Amino acid sequence: MLPEDLKTLEQKGISPEAFNAQIKRFETGFPYLRILDSARVGCGIISLDDAGREKAVARWDEYLSHGGQVFKFVPASGAASRMFKALFEFLDAEANEPAEGSAMADFFKRLPDFAFYAELDAVCQTLYGKDIPALLDGGEYKKIVAALLGKEGMNYGSLPKGLLKFHLYADGARTPLEEHLVEGAQTATDSQGVVNLHFTVSPEHRTLFEAKIAEAVPALEKKLGVKYNISLSEQKKSTDTVAVNPDNTPFREDGKLLFRPGGHGALIENLNDIDSAVVFIKNIDNVVPDSQRGVTLEYKKVIAGYLIEVHDKIEEYMRKINAGDYTMGDVREMISFMHDTLNLRDDAMKNLEDVDLVLYIKNKLNRPIRVCGMVRNEGEPGGGPYIAYNPDGSTSPQILESTQIDPANSQYKEMVARATHFNPVDLVCFLKDVDGNKFDLPRYVDPDTGFISSKSRNGKELRALELPGLWNGAMSDWNTVFIEVPIGTFNPVKTVNDLLRPAHQG
Numbered sequence: 310m311l312p313e314d315l316k317t318l319e320q321k322g323i324s325p326e327a328f329n330a331q332i333k334r335f336e337t338g339f340p341y342l343r344i345l346d347s348a349r350v351g352c353g354i355i356s357l358d359d360a361g362r363e364k365a366v367a368r369w370d371e372y373l374s375h376g377g378q379v380f381k382f383v384p385a386s387g388a389a390s391r392m393f394k395a396l397f398e399f400l401d402a403e404a405n406e407p408a409e410g411s412a413m414a415d416f417f418k419r420l421p422d423f424a425f426y427a428e429l430d431a432v433c434q435t436l437y438g439k440d441i442p443a444l445l446d447g448g449e450y451k452k453i454v455a456a457l458l459g460k461e462g463m464n465y466g467s468l469p470k471g472l473l474k475f476h477l478y479a480d481g482a483r484t485p486l487e488e489h490l491v492e493g494a495q496t497a498t499d500s501q502g503v504v505n506l507h508f509t510v511s512p513e514h515r516t517l518f519e520a521k522i523a524e525a526v527p528a529l530e531k532k533l534g535v536k537y538n539i540s541l542s543e544q545k546k547s548t549d550t551v552a553v554n555p556d557n558t559p560f561r562e563d564g565k566l567l568f569r570p571g572g573h574g575a576l577i578e579n580l581n582d583i584d585s586a587v588v589f590i591k592n593i594d595n596v597v598p599d600s601q602r603g604v605t606l607e608y609k610k611v612i613a614g615y616l617i618e619v620h621d622k623i624e625e626y627m628r629k630i631n632a633g634d635y636t637m638g639d640v641r642e643m644i645s646f647m648h649d650t651l652n653l654r655d656d657a658m659k660n661l662e663d664v665d666l667v668l669y670i671k672n673k674l675n676r677p678i679r680v681c682g683m684v685r686n687e688g689e690p691g692g693g694p695y696i697a698y699n700p701d702g703s704t705s706p707q708i709l710e711s712t713q714i715d716p717a718n719s720q721y722k723e724m725v726a727r728a729t730h731f732n733p734v735d736l737v738c739f740l741k742d743v744d745g746n747k748f749d750l751p752r753y754v755d756p757d758t759g760f761i762s763s764k765s766r767n768g769k770e771l772r773a774l775e776l777p778g779l780w781n782g783a784m785s786d787w788n789t790v791f792i793e794v795p796i797g798t799f800n801p802v803k804t805v806n807d808l809l810r811p812a813h814q815g
Contacts, residue, residue, distance in 0.1 A: 314559075317566050322547035331550055331774055335557045339759055341715035345704045347728035348694035353652050353706050354683055354730060354791040357611065365614030366607070372587075372617045376500045379613075380585035381493045384576055384779070385471040385486065385518070385593040386511040386544065392473075392805050393466055396454050406450060412806055417450060419809050424482040425463065425474040429453070432462045469514045469593075472521055475808060476598040476815060485802075486518065487525050488596035494533045495602070496609045497589060505538045508593075509579050512543050542582065548575035550774035552766070560771045567766065574759065574776035577783040581750040583740070587613065590736040590779075594802040598815040604797040608682060612792050613737045616680040619790060622646055623674050624743045630671045637663070643670050651788050652696065655703035673703075677740055677748045677787045681708065681733035681780070682794035692781070693728050694791050700755065706789040708732060708780050712760045730791075733780060734799040738787075750783075758782025 310325065318328055350356045357365065373379065390397075395412045407413035420426055420441060430441045433456045437444065444453050458466035465473055471489075474482035483491075486508070493504045510518050518541060526537050549568040552560040560567045580588065589609065597605060626643050629635040640663075647653045653673060661669060683694055692710035699705060714721050741747055758777040765771065777783045800812040807813065 311564075313564075314566055317568075320546075321549060321568060322545075323549070323568075328551060332553065332557070332559070334759070334774060335553050335761060335772060338761060339713075340757055341718075342707070342709060342713045342758065343698035344709070344714065344721055344724055345696040345698060347724045348652075348683075348696055348706055348791055349727070349729050350793055353694060353696050354793055355615075356793045357615070361615075362607075362611050365612075365618060366610045367614065368617050368621075369610045369614035372614070373498070374500055377617075378586040379497045379499055379589070380505045380507060380583050380587070381489065381497050381589045381591070382580060382583060383471075383489050383506065383508045383591060383593055384573055385469065385508040386514070387470050387593065388511070389468055389470040389473055390466055392470060392802065393458055395804065395806075396458060397466065400451055400454055400458070406448060412804070413450075415806055415809070417445065417453070420445075420453075422809055422814065423474075423805075424477040424808070425457070425465070428474065428482075429457055429463060432456045436462060469511065469517070470802070471508070471510075471593040472514070472517055475596065475802065476813060478598070478815070483598070484521065485593050485596050486521055487529070488598070489591075489593070490525065490529050490537065490539075491533065491599070492596065492602065492605070492609075493589075494529070494535045495606050496613070498535050501536075502534070503536050503538055505585065507540045507542065507579075507583060509576055510541050510543060515541060515543065542579045544570050544575045545578050548578055548776065550776065552764070552771045552773055555770055555772065557772070560766070560769075562766070567771070569764075569773050572759075572775035572778065574754075574778045574781070574783045576779050577750050577754060580738075580740075580779075581747075584747065586739060586741045586745075587616065588738045588740055589613070590738065591734075592801065595734060595800055597800050597812050600815045601797075601800075601812050604795055608794045608798050609735060609737075612680045612682050612735060612794070615790070615792060616678060616737050616739055619650060619678055619680065619788075620739050622650070623678070623788075627671065627674055627743045630667055635667070640667060640670070643674075647673065651705070651790065653703060653705045653788070655701070657702060674788070675742060677738060677750060677753060677784070678790075679736050679738045679780075679784055679787050680790045680792060682735040682798060683730040683732075683791045684734055684794055684796050684799045685729055686731040687796060692732050694730050694733075695724070695728075699786070700757075706791050707785065708789075710760070710778065710781055713758060713781070730793070731799070733791075734794065736780060753784065753786035755782045755785035758785055 348354050399413050434440050456462035471486045472484050475485055476483045493506050498504050548571045550571045552567040552569055554560050695709050696704050697707040754777055760775050762773045764773045
């Protein structure tokens with residue numbers, strides 16, 4: 310390590326030991342996880358009936374009315390550039406017209422259905438002296454795309470996804486940020502009428518978010534009868550990871566080490582700074598307009614209420630254990646709760662003496678809790694819910710990415726083939742213990758669950774280290790419950806044409 314490297318590490322708040330551990334991780338790689346089975350309804354995923362849902366919603370309403378703490382946490386640092394991949398490719402292509410039946414053909418055919426159409430039309434008139442219909446008639450398709458993506462126009466190719474116009478209303482268009490403000494008011498207003506929201510943003514976009522919040526909040530507070538408490542944060546520099554060359558030596562630019570953001574798993578540090586018992590987590594792009602939000606609102610309350618019900622039981626058991634006021638009948642009930650509700654099992658429990666068994670139960674119950682809304686997989690890419698082995702030999706529900714599963718293991722292939730559900734669309738978490746003290750969330754991360762990816766920088770190949778994902782390894786040692794929720798709660802916008810789906814058209 311060079312002397313100037315130590316200065317770089319100090320500036321980032323990364324110790325030399327942590328740096329060396331990152332380099333070693335490139336050399337050793339990450340182990341595949343051991344899997345017991347894929348999670349399905351009846352095997353790790355709970356499907357609530359009407360009575361169960363009504364009970365959960367009532368418990369959530371009760372929690373809020375009695376002064377319960379709640380925050381909404383929204384990862385919003387992602388740029389929108391991937392949304393427009395097809396548009397960028399069209400700009401670079403030789404052909405000046407979209408291929409018939411292509412995504413680009415659909416884009417141009419349905420331009421008036423996008424919430425940003427009116428602004429784009431005005432920008433085209435300013436830039437070219439022609440409106441969109443005239444440009445289309447003249448076959449000047451690329452000018453329209455350039456007006457949308459380019460810095461001289463709307464700059465959508467460089468803006469964060471949270472600040473794009475997604476949905477059209479009679480009084481104007483709304484961005485995902487604004488939709489999260491409205492959704493928060495409808496599900497997470499505390500007993501004082503305050504809606505607490507936190508957005509994680511990238512440094513280069515922070516000013517834009519602050520401006521949009523300042524613009525949107527007064528009108529929404531008046532319309533919805535709430536007060537907003539909104540905070541922003543950025544990924545901490547101390548969670549950046551070093552890049553390496555293909556031979557695992559440190560990658561350098563102008564002689565200096567190159568560090569990259571450590572992926573969304575780094576946000577466990579941001580989440581750890583939130584002072585609230587209950588926190589909702591939901592991606593910035595998974596929002597719908599008012600007219601489509603009914604099922605989302607219902608099931609946000611369902612999973613939140615079920616979380617409180619789970620916490621109620623854990624609090625009851627923890628108070629009995631802490632007071633020494635329990636019977637062996639109580640202990641058996643606790644074990645049944647761990648098996649049937651938390652889907653947590655460990656054969657080693659059978660051989661523990663009574664005192665050690667109670668201590669084991671206490672340690673397992675005294676952890677952060679998350680309830681995850683899981684939708685049936687209808688062909689979307691990504692990971693999903695499994696029952697996996699933990700480092701201590703126990704098994705519990707885990708959300709795995711495909712990179713964590715050994716592709717050469719035939720048994721695992723069968724488990725993946727019979728998997729029925731997708732990554733969570735909503736998480737709601739309980740982050741304090743029964744005495745109201747915050748859990749230190751980084752203590753519950755499994756460092757063996759990150760992954761290594763191949764990237765390039767200015768034409769040079771490099772390897773990048775991704776930290777354990779926010780709802781994968783960063784929450785590995787939590788108590789986890791999976792609840793089935795309808796597909797209508799899952800409406801992400803991965804490409805611009807996703808905004809043409811019925812769920813986003815109001």
